[in-house]
Amino acid sequence: MSASQQQGQVAVYPAADAYEAGVVPIRFSGWPQPAPAPVYAALSGDCEADVVVVVGAGLAGASLTLHLAERGVSVVLLEADQPASGASGRNAGHVQPYLGSLEALQDLPNQGRDFIDYFVERRNIVFDINQKYDLAADTERCGLVDAANRKHAALGRKARLWQGLGYAVEEVGGARLQELLGTSAYDYGLHWQEGGRVNPYLFTQGMVAAATRLGARVHGNSCVLACEREGAQWRLRTATGSVRAARVVLCTNGHVGNPFFPELARTQFPLLACGLATRPLPAEVMAQINPARVALMQYPAGLYPLVIDGRGRLITATIPGSGQAQDAQRYFAYFLRYLRRTFPALAGVPIELESYWTGMTANSSSAYEAAYPQFYRVDEGVLALLNLGSWGNVMGPLLGLHLAEVLLADRPDQLLLPLREPRAVRCAGLFETKIRRVLIPAARLADRLGLV
Numbered sequence: 478m479s480a481s482q483q484q485g486q487v488a489v490y491p492a493a494d495a496y497e498a499g500v501v502p503i504r505f506s507g508w509p510q511p512a513p514a515p516v517y518a519a520l521s522g523d524c525e526a527d528v529v530v531v532v533g534a535g536l537a538g539a540s541l542t543l544h545l546a547e548r549g550v551s552v553v554l555l556e557a558d559q560p561a562s563g564a565s566g567r568n569a570g571h572v573q574p575y576l577g578s579l580e581a582l583q584d585l586p587n588q589g590r591d592f593i594d595y596f597v598e599r600r601n602i603v604f605d606i607n608q609k610y611d612l613a614a615d616t617e618r619c620g621l622v623d624a625a626n627r628k629h630a631a632l633g634r635k636a637r638l639w640q641g642l643g644y645a646v647e648e649v650g651g652a653r654l655q656e657l658l659g660t661s662a663y664d665y666g667l668h669w670q671e672g673g674r675v676n677p678y679l680f681t682q683g684m685v686a687a688a689t690r691l692g693a694r695v696h697g698n699s700c701v702l703a704c705e706r707e708g709a710q711w712r713l714r715t716a717t718g719s720v721r722a723a724r725v726v727l728c729t730n731g732h733v734g735n736p737f738f739p740e741l742a743r744t745q746f747p748l749l750a751c752g753l754a755t756r757p758l759p760a761e762v763m764a765q766i767n768p769a770r771v772a773l774m775q776y777p778a779g780l781y782p783l784v785i786d787g788r789g790r791l792i793t794a795t796i797p798g799s800g801q802a803q804d805a806q807r808y809f810a811y812f813l814r815y816l817r818r819t820f821p822a823l824a825g826v827p828i829e830l831e832s833y834w835t836g837m838t839a840n841s842s843s844a845y846e847a848a849y850p851q852f853y854r855v856d857e858g859v860l861a862l863l864n865l866g867s868w869g870n871v872m873g874p875l876l877g878l879h880l881a882e883v884l885l886a887d888r889p890d891q892l893l894l895p896l897r898e899p900r901a902v903r904c905a906g907l908f909e910t911k912i913r914r915v916l917i918p919a920a921r922l923a924d925r926l927g928l929v
């Protein structure tokens with residue numbers, strides 16, 4: 478434990494711009510555990526004749542690699558840092574078992590029904606993978622609650638839609654919410670009996686470790702610097718080696734700063750988010766807060782999504798104001814205000830901040846509900862799975878699996894989401910400015926004044 482932690486203060490990385498860019502070293506995230514993670518050696522020398530090279534070991538790349546290795550495909554995974562160092566090791570741990578707007582899928586063949594069916598059938602993929610490979614990623618299928626201060630017709634419609642798809646989800650009133658959450662702060666909500674929480678860092682690391690046991694070759698500290706065509710194949714170069722392969726899949730999330738295929742970085746709306754974790758709370762206090770241990774989302778603003786992890790820590794994520802991302806104490810103070818207002822059992826209980834971090838999400842749409850992940854056909858033999866937005870915990874594993882199946886069959890045309898050419902979105906920067914400068918501050922004020 479560092480000196481600053483002993484004094485009850487959170488350890489903070491000195492460089493403010495690293496918080497703004499979402500790249501503070503991953504050890505500042507609340508998810509890595511004290512046990513040291515495996516270190517994957519850098520690629521060294523030139524190797525050839527691999528079938529697939531995956532670039533980026535987040536939820537998407539780790540799942541793709543695992544599912545290719547499961548199917549006996551020779552696969553190399555190259556990661557600039559170490560697995561789970563990107564957004565996947567920094568997220569809020571919610572496992573959301575449903576999709577955003579289905580209207581966004583209406584233009585797909587069969588109105589997106591094939592994709593919806595695929596998703597519905599595999600909505601528990603996080604828990605299934607965790608169990609299959611014994612990943613010990615602190616996953617809990619504890620369910621999820623969307624809680625609101627009053628009845629919302631939109632939530633009622635959502636419940637009926639997903640009930641129709643076979644989900645155990647019900648509209649609940651204040652009394653039932655109080656039983657589930659240990660607070661009378663909410664009058665209405667949806668209780669999803671599926672979904673829950675995960676430690677996304679351990680989960681991503683676990684998928685990578687399982688892939689190596691199945692024969693995948695994984696290299697950390699191997700930033701791909703160039704991707705060059707060699708006849709019908711591609712050579713990917715890092716500072717210390719190269720790999721030649723017939724197929725390349727880029728799972729690089731933002732893709733920002735990568736010199737190869739720079740058009741991919743323009744396909745998205747980046748949005749910075751911050752996360753924080755408290756120190757574990759005493760068991761007698763925890764028995765009264767959210768006794769059902771559901772993952773909690775607030776509707777409509779979702780300012781402080783909450784999970785309680787296996788160590789009894791309260792974990793949330795929110796969107797920091799412009800230029801304020803390094804201000805851990807500010808976001809902790811907001812979170813504390815929310816917690817104390819919402820859970821009377823916390824009155825007088827000392828709550829300390831254990832970790833504070835930031836991470837970058839890459840969104841395909843400026844409308845939250847319509848921001849579906851994207852597959853891109855970048856060049857002959859080069860695909861990308863990007864823009865997982867803020868729901869990568871299920872989408873990363875699910876689409877990694879789907880892409881592995883399609884690659885094995887050599888049928889990219891059978892992808893259930895469209896395979897698009899990379900195309901620049903318009904006014905990407907404006908989106909982040911609007912959210913961080915206007916919408917979130919307004920939502921925080923409305924929340925504080927009890928106007929939502």
Ligand SMILES: Cc1cc2nc3c(=O)[nH]c(=O)nc-3n(C[C@H](O)[C@H](O)[C@H](O)COP(=O)(O)OP(=O)(O)OC[C@H]3O[C@@H](n4cnc5c(N)ncnc54)[C@H](O)[C@@H]3O)c2cc1C
Binds near residue numbers: 559561565835
């Ligand atoms: C604060 C926060 C809270 C969130 N909360 C949730 C949540 O509760 N639930 C949920 O479902 N989702 C959540 N998300 C979103 C989720 O974390 C992301 O959708 C998901 O992690 C994206 O996964 P990925 O594999 O695409 O990207 P990443 O995890 O970012 O992985 C991309 C990897 O590519 C590597 N890379 C990039 N360029 C190169 C290169 N040239 N060579 C080699 N490697 C390279 C990077 O180092 C990185 O490790 C949240 C995100 C944030 C930031």
